[in-house]
Amino acid sequence: MSIDPSMAGRFARTALGHVTQEYPNKLDHVMASDADAQSPRALHPVFFGSFDWHSCVHSWWLLLTIRRIYPDLPEVPQITALADELFTAKNFAVETAYAKRPESRGFERPYGWAWYLKLHLEASQDQAKPWAQHMEPLARQFATGWRDYLKALAYPIRTGAHFNTxxxxxxxxxxxxxxDPALARLIGDSAMSWFEGQRDVRPIEPSGDDFLSGTLTVAQLMRKVGRVPFAEWLDGYLPDLAQGHPACLFDPVVPRDRSDGKMAHLDGFNISRAWSWIEIGKAANLPPRDGPPEIALYNASIDQIDQDYMSSHWLASFALLTILAYEERH
Structure with a gap:
């Protein structure tokens, strides 16, 4: 599991092939009048490709991350030129104005928000380009959205798809x-309120279109927040891990129809669980197996990153997220 130049180039070529592919397109768009019936590119002059807004965002995160890691990669000049063309102050002003519409209160909440913040963080690593400066107003808008949302959200959403809290x-x-340290504290406060007391959960996963483990994402969050002894908390949260249970957190799954966008999510379920296990780390005290669970899960779906468009428009981002976590831990 590594992001060598060959794999990085493969990821970059895949993302470059769709970040400006406008159609097919699945809009998250609430219309207030006939005037709002516009094309994806008119509504979103930056993130109009990749089938949907959030996939375009995290595909750009992938491209900028690869550009930073391997600046001499043959695909880097194309990445840079395309970012210079699209990441303008004017284009991001349109994206920000869209997010501020009253009808956009729930736009891409919270999945697209999170990936956009991740993209802005990556863009900020390049001080030579104005990209992060142009992106920041929309990042701040989503941060404000997070504050309002967390104060109003009575219960976390545990689904294995985009609405997962x-x-x-x-x-x-x-x-x-x-x-935004104040937002970081609020996220930590919310995590503690919802999840600190969770004990002996009994997950039944996946549902038919999950690409996240609703169980493991909670554990990742609690480790990241870092306000409780994590190994102790995890032992109470999933007390049977030492016996290899529940198996649904470990066993790879196989979609029956990868041309169906929802069913294709299951390849993401494999790869995102690999990321989860890497972040949870040795605190899980897992039983001896053929190898770390993240390896089997990752290997089960990595070949799909550039196959059917229903996977190729997004899956490589999760693969890169997983690889980077693995390299950091090893």
């Missing part, structure tokens, strides 16, 4: 710890 909180913390 713990996943988005975990991803957003990376940005908040750098740009």
């Amino acid at each position: 713990a996943f988005a909180m975990r991803l957003s913390l990376d940005w908040a710890e750098v740009f």
